[in-house]
Amino acid sequence: MTDPLADIVTLLQPDAAYSKLVSAGGRWRVQRSLDGMPFYCVLLEGSCRLEMNGAAPITLQADDFVLVPELHDFATSSLEPPESDEVISTPVALGPGRFHVGQEGVPSDVQFLVGHCNFGSPDAELLLSLLPNVVLVRGERRLSTLVKLVREESREQRPARDVVLARLLEVLLIEALRSTNATASTAGLVRGLADPRLSVALRQMHESPQKPWTVVQLATAAALSRSAFFERFNRIVGVAPMEYLLSWRMALAKNMLRQKGEGVAQVAERVGYGSASAFSVAFTRHVGLPPTQYASADSGSRAA
Known part of the structure; x- marks a missing residue:
């Protein structure tokens, strides 16, 4: 029988737009505004706080995965952020796709991968309305593995790179959506399928x-x-x-x-x-x- 979730993700036509590996140490806070872009974050090591679209902050632990189909603003910070929200840390480039934030001389105790993708479908707004506002998945190492594959593939100029990235992102989105706790989701297709x-x-x-x-x-x-x-x-x-x-x-x-x-x-x-x-x-x-x-x-x- 047809899988509606796979149908939706396939029609969305996801492609990798950007991803970066970030390490952090000490007290830090990074804040960004995005124009409704699909956003994901996977915590590889340590713990940090994440605030999205004006909602209350959540604490992320290693192997947690967050997917936001439409992100407008977000902030990530150490568990003990700088005393003032106006203090914004400046990421320091370490190499292609790699950055560090935090206090100088303080060892890194957090590592995470953040990124966003594009949806090529002209029906993206309609299709996204069928998905939860936020997907938080905990303890699913399969997702961490998939995101690492996306990161590695995006760094290399291998043959058929764009095709591989598109397929990996489709699998990543499906895996994240089907792993979510649908009973706690906002109204949408994922909750209906549950x-x-x-x-x-x-x-x-x-x-x-x-x-x-x-x-x-x-x-x-x-x-x-x-x-x-x-x-x-x-x-x-x-x-x-x-x-x-x-x-x-x-x-x-x-x-x-x-x-x-x-x-x-x-x-x-x-x-x-x-x-x-x-x-x-x-x-x-x-x-x-x-x-x-x-x-x-x-x-x-x-x-x-």
Whole structure:
């Protein structure tokens, strides 16, 4: 059966943008602002504090992994930070992709890898809305191993480097998301997949988007009444069932149109529309452009 989480990560088209290895010692604090970039941090040694998007700070221990699909501001610091939040440490470059922060002459007792990636999908905003705001995974050495592989691959100019990095990042994202404690997550796909009833309906929507699904049919698949299913889906996934299905169909359609392998009528059939005209109306309403115009515009942007 189709794996919705793998579907989402694959459509996101992640690629490695930047990562760096940081060592630190003594009292220190580093603060940055990012324009909603996906951010990850894995603590390799020691302990430190991490503050993200104005939330309360969390303490990270060795092998902890944090993924934030959309980060706007963050600060990392020693467990005993400088007395004033206005004191910002300046990272000192040690070599390609390697930095040190902290007090001069104090041995390093913390090491972590931080980085961010880009999502190539034009539906990134939609797809990210289905993921938790913050993923914190503890005690999963598999994630540390994957991040180390990303770091090593990004440092070397080996053949097919970009392809390998893209695949590693896909695995990294899936591993992080499926390892998270979904019961503590914000509403979204991960939490929905952790629900034994809703996961059946979600998997069926992803496996057969061409079927003329109704709320009653999906509720039956989830072994719930229509009203109970509708309320539960809204609360746990964060959107109504038919809204989720429409968004997923449109994301698939946009991806198919970008591939140039199929015409509008074929795409319409594959995403559950009985005619090209009905699909065109729905697509135009959802995307803001007719399918043919969207396909030609995307082709033009790639050519440019």
